[in-house]
Amino acid sequence: MAISTSTSPDGAPGTAPPDGTGTGAERQRRRTLLHRLDVHGAPYAFVAPFFVVFAAFSFYPLIYTSWISLHRVELSTLNVMEWVGFDNYTALWEDDRFWNALLNTFTIGVLSTVPQLMMALGLAHLLNYQLRGSTFFRVAALTPYATSVGAAALVFTMLFERDFGMINWMLSLVGIDNIDFENNKWAAQTAISTIVIWRWTGYNALLYLAAMQAIPRDRYEAAAIDGASRWQQFLKVTVPGIRSTIVFTIVLSTIGATQLFGEPLIFGQGPNGITGGADNQYQTLGLLLYEEGWKNYQMGRAATVAWAMFLLLIVLFVVQRVVKRVLARKA
Amino acid sequence: MTTDSIPVRTADAPPKSARKTGKSAPPGGRSRQLFRHPGAGRQHHAGPLAYILLGIAALFSLFPLYWTMVAASSDNTRVTQTPPPFLPGPHLLDNLGKAWQDAALGKAMLNSLIVAGVIALSTVLFATLAGFAFAKLRFKGRNILLMLVIGTMLVPPQLGVVPLFMMMTELGWGQQLPAVIFPTLVSAVGVFFMRQYLSEALPDELVEAGRVDGAHSLRIFWSIVLPIARPPMAVLFMITFVHAWNDFFWPFIVLDMSNPTVPVALTQLSAGYVRDQSLIMAGALLGTLPLLAMFIVFGRQIVGGIMQGAVKG
Numbered sequence A: 001m002a003i004s005t006s007t008s009p010d011g012a013p014g015t016a017p018p019d020g021t022g023t024g025a026e027r028q029r030r031r032t033l034l035h036r037l038d039v040h041g042a043p044y045a046f047v048a049p050f051f052v053v054f055a056a057f058s059f060y061p062l063i064y065t066s067w068i069s070l071h072r073v074e075l076s077t078l079n080v081m082e083w084v085g086f087d088n089y090t091a092l093w094e095d096d097r098f099w100n101a102l103l104n105t106f107t108i109g110v111l112s113t114v115p116q117l118m119m120a121l122g123l124a125h126l127l128n129y130q131l132r133g134s135t136f137f138r139v140a141a142l143t144p145y146a147t148s149v150g151a152a153a154l155v156f157t158m159l160f161e162r163d164f165g166m167i168n169w170m171l172s173l174v175g176i177d178n179i180d181f182e183n184n185k186w187a188a189q190t191a192i193s194t195i196v197i198w199r200w201t202g203y204n205a206l207l208y209l210a211a212m213q214a215i216p217r218d219r220y221e222a223a224a225i226d227g228a229s230r231w232q233q234f235l236k237v238t239v240p241g242i243r244s245t246i247v248f249t250i251v252l253s254t255i256g257a258t259q260l261f262g263e264p265l266i267f268g269q270g271p272n273g274i275t276g277g278a279d280n281q282y283q284t285l286g287l288l289l290y291e292e293g294w295k296n297y298q299m300g301r302a303a304t305v306a307w308a309m310f311l312l313l314i315v316l317f318v319v320q321r322v323v324k325r326v327l328a329r330k331a
Numbered sequence B: 001m002t003t004d005s006i007p008v009r010t011a012d013a014p015p016k017s018a019r020k021t022g023k024s025a026p027p028g029g030r031s032r033q034l035f036r037h038p039g040a041g042r043q044h045h046a047g048p049l050a051y052i053l054l055g056i057a058a059l060f061s062l063f064p065l066y067w068t069m070v071a072a073s074s075d076n077t078r079v080t081q082t083p084p085p086f087l088p089g090p091h092l093l094d095n096l097g098k099a100w101q102d103a104a105l106g107k108a109m110l111n112s113l114i115v116a117g118v119i120a121l122s123t124v125l126f127a128t129l130a131g132f133a134f135a136k137l138r139f140k141g142r143n144i145l146l147m148l149v150i151g152t153m154l155v156p157p158q159l160g161v162v163p164l165f166m167m168m169t170e171l172g173w174g175q176q177l178p179a180v181i182f183p184t185l186v187s188a189v190g191v192f193f194m195r196q197y198l199s200e201a202l203p204d205e206l207v208e209a210g211r212v213d214g215a216h217s218l219r220i221f222w223s224i225v226l227p228i229a230r231p232p233m234a235v236l237f238m239i240t241f242v243h244a245w246n247d248f249f250w251p252f253i254v255l256d257m258s259n260p261t262v263p264v265a266l267t268q269l270s271a272g273y274v275r276d277q278s279l280i281m282a283g284a285l286l287g288t289l290p291l292l293a294m295f296i297v298f299g300r301q302i303v304g305g306i307m308q309g310a311v312k313g
Helices: A002-011 A024-068 A087-093 A096-127 A134-146 A149-159 A166-173 A185-213 A217-225 A230-241 A243-258 A262-267 A285-295 A299-330 B002-010 B015-024 B029-035 B048-072 B092-102 B105-136 B142-152 B157-170 B177-184 B188-201 B204-212 B217-246 B249-254 B262-271 B277-308
Strands: A071-074 A077-083
Touching: A024 A071, A024 A299, A024 B105, A024 B142, A024 B157, A024 B177, A024 B188, A024 B217, A071 A299, A077 B157, A087 A299, A096 A134, A096 A185, A096 A230, A096 A243, A096 A285, A096 A299, A096 B048, A134 A185, A134 B048, A134 B217, A134 B277, A149 A185, A149 A262, A149 B048, A149 B262, A149 B277, A185 A230, A185 A243, A185 A262, A185 B048, A185 B277, A217 A230, A230 A243, A243 A299, A262 A285, A262 B249, A262 B262, A285 A299, A285 B157, A285 B249, A299 B157, B048 B092, B048 B277, B092 B105, B092 B262, B092 B277, B105 B142, B105 B177, B105 B188, B105 B217, B105 B262, B105 B277, B142 B188, B157 B177, B157 B249, B177 B249, B188 B217, B188 B277, B204 B217, B217 B262, B217 B277, B249 B262, B262 B277
Parallel strands: none
Antiparallel strands: A071 A077
């Protein structure tokens, strides 16, 4: 793709063969023309593949989703689209499952994101010490990131098993009765959050660590001279020093949380997976989208859920911006 | 002998002693290196508590994987007993073989290898091209386009699945690997990552020199950028490979059990009503092994790569 833009003018305009026959001035002129074309055209050719693929497989579908959400489309007859206006939206608005899924997405999101980022911050702080075997600890922290949702969810589903699971066994050691992690709403949501926390804490810790290492050392010296304790240095130098990274991870985890799909699906162990438990107690928006589209065969409704997710994200970002601005004003 | 050992030690030594030895060392390269570790707050040597906490964190990270192995090497009755087993049993190979067959993991592995390999290759190629353009070439709209790239990171893939599924069905790609591959051929994170690296690691003078010598842009890319960009390209390849291998949502929707990737095939293991836990764990272990092997070999580089790609405060 890139080659064609820089070389095709080479052959096309020149009626004479490229070498030999043309006069020196003519050749010179053509070379500068080619050079100009290359300098001005090549950058676009280099960035084009990204935008072409993104436009075709992300942007166009995103827009098309809204069009589909105004229709009744069945999975078995995808080419038949019946205009229904905003019916899907009003139906969604009146659907208890939607509000339930929205709330679940939110609570699981908070349960998984907040501890995850706090722990990542602490872990990064520890990894930032002068450390023997630092490579081992870093790689160990990142290893869960290498496991698939599938494998991780399967293992944790088993660890959280009601009758023989290891976690209930450990709880029994301290005198806590067996918890039915599958059927108890909060226990299930906690278990699902644990899977997310396990997979992503190390990854976020490494992002924080990278940012921490970029903090100029004299800030710590100045704080130490002012008599700041290590804890105060952490709060007043480290955390503000990596603020943009923290915002970055909050944004990424928020997006991840609104998309949550594989963990609850597999945690439900087959039949109960798609509905998010027998009582939808841990059905997320991602699962609802799948249920509407691929279990109830209503693609239009699935598209409506997708748009609701998008709106939710926008609302979250607006809230985040407002909070950030308020905090900045306070500081 | 002692003078030789000093710089080696100082890399790990507590800051105070480093400063002391720094003073006594003769001026030159070595002492300059020592002075780079003044007694600032964050250079504290880790105390026992830090090691204990890190040990717990490492245990938390690694234990589920270890236990997968324990369960995969036991039979079902042993896995489901209380207290649960903590040591590997004798049935590892049996279970791996059975899981391999039950979940059709052979085909799934091949599919995942193809999908992850193609996606990683194309992501690296296009990210390096675009990253080079954004880092070193001047063109109109560069900043706006870069903002667009970053902005696309905020669009979750979920939002487009319904039309994407319809597109793939129309193209006749349902249940086919291209349906998984095409939507992820490029990555905004990758473009951003390469741009960050090349803006720092590739001197402007080198590009200028290439221009003066009459090389066209693609030639400069091929002969100057590629050799310099090799290390981050390797890292980006591995990170993308891990992501593509583990991707679940879209492959789960567009592929079925007749032609799955590994994560999709794994759901098959737990979907039945009669569940053999040790078999499930054997499958999970198999699905994770290739990436674990990659982590054991290239862990340090992957860690370094993720840290390099981070937004620095």
